[in-house]
Amino acid sequence: MSGDLSTPGQILRATGLSAGYDGRAIVHDVSIEATPGKVVSIVGPNGSGKSTLLKSLVGVVPVLGGTVNVGDADITNMTPERVATLGVGYVPQIDDVFPPLTVKENLDIGGYLLPRHEVGARIEAVLEFFPRLKTMMSRRAGKLSGGERKMLAMGRVLMLRPSVLVLDEPTANLAPLVATQLLEEYIRGFAEKGSTVLLVEQRAKAALRVSDWTCVLGGGRVVLEGPPSDLENNPIFVESFLGGGAPRR
Amino acid sequence: MNAILFYLATVIVYGSVDAMACLALNVEFGFAGLSNFGFIIFQAVGAYVAAALSMGPWQTSNGGFQQYVFGWHLPFPFPWIGAALAGGLLALPFVFLVGKRLRGDFAAVGLLVSAVLLNQLVNNYVPLFNGAAGISIVPAPFQGFFNPQGLAYQFVYGALAVVLSIAVYFILRRITESPYGRSLRAMRDNDVVADALGKNIRVQRTSIMVLGGMIAGLSGAILVGFINLWAPGAWGYAETIVLFAAIIVGGAGNHKGAVLGAILVPLGFEEITRFIPPLSNPSLIPALQWVAIGLLIILFLWFRPNGILPERRRILSGETSRSPDPVVADEASEPLINLGKIDQMDFRSLLRLEGTATQHDVVLSTNKLSRAFHGVTVVSDVSIEIQRGRLTGLIGPNGAGKSTTLAMLAGTLAPTGGTIFYEGRDVTSMPSHERARAGIIRTFQLASEFKKLTVLENLVCAIPHQSGDSFRGASRGKRYWGREDHENIERAKEMLDGFGLSQYADSYAGGLSGGQRRLVEIMRALLAEPKVLLLDEPMAGVHPNLAHKIGDQLTRLVDSGMTIAMVEHELAIMDAFCDPVIVLAEGRVLAQGTMAELRAKEEVVEAYLVG
């Protein structure tokens, strides 16, 4: 496994962030920080604003208030293509690959910002990480299985040599075993190599297992946050998923 | 002096013909949302049929120098009636194109190309209507009795044309300003939702295409009776674009706008250029005319997309003093929505509920229901039962297939496998509008209000069995349906009052806030008098306080005998109101029971927390 896959991470920080569509905030006043070498996860029930939060960080959804920083750079409301040039790699929950393009071409696009001569070597490095993709380089991405497709999606973003990885429900619709492998082997692996990982995860307990810090979102606000060991036994944590009252404000 | 009078008569006839065409196209496009880019062929067929019916057999007429079909030598007004019928008949094949749920621009292209090709065919196939040369020496009505070249005749002809176009105006207004017209505009704004409320989209589209075709055919007959010739050059596909330009300029969805557009664009352009002295380049003026039409379309769509006379807002509440402007609503105002009076509302009488809450037999059930999209299975072998008089909850993680299941129950989506039973009947292949009429009403997860209908119109339009909500009923006039409609409006106002939204009665629904639109959708679904109400995340985007108030009302409804099934992600809501709750995960039924029971089940906790 090639060690040069990861790039020294940068801090990703959102301060007092509000974001939403058509001027209507879905996420309210959220402050969150992800640091190099750590996995930070965001959990919360459906509709709590997790995906919107991630999208506003990478420039897909407009920020209505507050700031977003990567390292020293202010990336608030920067276009997605410029956010990418700063080394922030984002994997959306759905539509995470280019279905009509082959696996190879998907990786090529992932390396769009790299100098041309480095693309080949970079693909090699990514394939070392996801060896299963090696055998299917000329297959169309639309024809891959769920797990293979997610690996490609991650591979595509790794091509960018990201210093920050922003992942939206990477395990959605994956078989449990594959999901566990993805989280514990690959995603944990990125952080251990020094990357900054910010992750939205619906399977809350699984998220706790791989995270260093977890935020619980409810109604677009941070309801609860802390290290996993603190959250696990916190009654509010379980409640915010399985009911017993509306998410606390 | 005489020349001016002759010219005036000509302008009157042309203006009437253009006005009729624009009125008809406006009903199709502005009211029913049908982009008939082949409209001109309906006028053309009317002109040809009227000509060929009024002339004698081609072999003997005028020395047989032109060929055509018919040649029946029918006296006035039969050729005109034939023209209208032909226009209506021609609409039928095109209904297949607009009846499908095809992208609007794709369907429009299909119609446009049809117009191009029909023109080519008529142009080249001489035996039909004499090919490119066209039919000439078409007899004017009563030409045996009067001199068609006489000034008096021409003015009488003009007067007849004006009378007919005024008649068309009032007939169309009668149709569009009725409950049926409301349904047409609802279909225009969102056909899937109108379908789910019991509107038969296919029949509505067919009726309007046929009606538009008949009027277009008649307008062609009037034109050909006056100019006495008709050839493919007169009805190129671009003539339809001129009519569209007229409607865009005048105002789509407004009859007066259509008439104004007809006067300004086809008539105005034609007549103004008559007064420009001939130039060395004879094609310059017509060419510039077309350029001007093109510019007109682009500029109006950019600067004044609703036209000079925009569609009028219908004030149903009867309180014209109230500001009709939509109240600017924002999220912050939502906690202020006051459902204060709702507890006094008598759902039983307002919604005509029958039955009681004591019997809990199965109303709606599925057997091994499945659905796949492009080979990916989203719902597999789901067998569930929904009991009468209960509020059943459907929960599950993202992608569990909840909304898909609900859509199949309502008929919005066809299952790829399995069966659905309603009241003991297999309804798997019953179209969604029929299911709605049988009492299965659904709401939608995404905003689904009819944007250009007022809040009150949104509500009234859902009420079933309206005697004015059919072509026939609408054409019988307000005297036939007015009283009933008044009662329906009162019912809707009562509902609106209970939900605390009276002040928005005459605002366009598209201008409301997210939470308010949710309420409108729930009210609308209730007024559709459901036996089984299927709610798809009704509380999404609604303030929690309000959500609980809505939940209380759903409980009341269930107690009054309604059956409700609800997809919802806010488990607190499920906890408080739903029993039983069905858990779906990865397209399958995982568990069923009360929330308390489910919370104790390992696999449910796993599905939510671990996966």
Next chain:
Amino acid sequence: MSVFLSSLGFGLITAAVLALATVGFTMQFAVTNVLNLAYGSVMINSAFVTYFLNVHTRLNAWVALGGGVATGAIVSYLINRFIFTPFQRRNLPPITIVMVALGVDLCGTFGLQAIVGGSYFSFRQSPGRLWHFWGMYFSTLQLTIIGIAVVVLALVHWLLKYTRLGKAMRATSANMNLARNSGVRTQMVISTTWIISGALCGLAGTVFAMDTGVFDATSAQLYIVLLLAAMFLGGPGEPYGAMLGAVTIGVATEVSAGFINPQYKEVIAFVVLIGMLMFRPYGIFGKEKTL
């Protein structure tokens, strides 16, 4: 048999011209989701620029052709940048964009007619000697047209399949947001696509006019029927589908013209188009648009 072969020959020429045109048309749909019904007017305007440069300023035919191609590229870019893009930003229904496109088409076609008048024009080059293969006859001009089409379409294939830009175009078409997240400046890619597809449009217009022999400002108006049929047959937004569709439609119309009245040859295209719209609006193989 000889009727069949000779009409097959005509079909190949028609197909070559149509393929050039349809590939450009479908690429525009792929990246911007616009059915650019003004395409025919850009074609004929480009043809007239070539004509003007060649016949009036007596430039070499190939240089003049370059002028026509450049016209198509520039005009297409401007139409997208200053008309379609601003309208699309308003989130209007696709039908409004179609009306705008028709408005542009009227301005383009009849603006040209206002300048050149209503008369017919003809390139004054000789079609060259006649070549004879397997019962099919081609003039040198016709062979040149087929040659140009084959070379240019091979270039398009190379562009889409093997260059960074081409992959970015296909990625933008398949999933614009993801392309942006990968650092692709999609606005630039879309503009480039319109320039390239516009160049194809200009080239197609010129060879169309040469192949037709005589032409006037409105000659390309009916061409949109063939274009749409070819595009929908191959699946809207599919360049390879467009090539296949164009060959099928081109050959089918000409071969049928050998047996039925040639004046009805567009009917085949029409039947194909309506059939595709009714039963397979995303192409025989396609599900959705992809470049």
